[in-house]
Amino acid sequence: MLVEIIVSLFLLIGAAFALIGSWGLVHLPDFYMRLHGPTKATTLGVGGMIVGSVIFFSTQGEGISLHELLITLFLFITAPVSAHMLAKAALHLQLERVEKTRDVARKNTSGPCGK
Template sequence: MILEAVISILVLVGAAFALIGSIGLARLPDIFMRLHGPTKATTLGLGALVIASLIQTSAVSGSLSLKELAISVFLFITAPVSAHLIAKAALKAGRGGGNGAEG
């Protein structure tokens, strides 16, 4: 009963963060502000969803599921790297702020 409540809370929190991150991606005006939606909120939301899946799968099968663990590690490693590369590309293309001397 408590395990189901924890999983339900993680799913709701994950879905809320994913929704907020998606709205931020669509509504924020600047490319650098838009990076915060997918890299911060959506990563946290998907992380909560994957952790909920990990707990559920582990409770049903009785052993730790390495698939969900690998997904969460991959997610938390690739999101900041991709955001960094997008920001560098935007600066190089002249879409960033400042005097244009960066890069």
């Protein structure tokens, strides 16, 4: 019973983070800000689900089941990479950013920061 509650909690936390991340994708005003939602909240959302799944399958009496952790590990490695590449592409295409975005790139080299 206790296990059920813990698993439920992790599943719900995971789903909540995924939902919040996706909501950020909808309502934040510019691309660079939207980038934050998926890279962080959604990744942790999957993480929460997977912890729930690990606990669930490990308590089914068939030994410990850890292979789900590979997915989290993989996402933790790839999410920053795809976020970085997307940001780079957005800078390359000079996507609009909200007015108030401050640009504190001190070394004003050529390229997007010197815009």
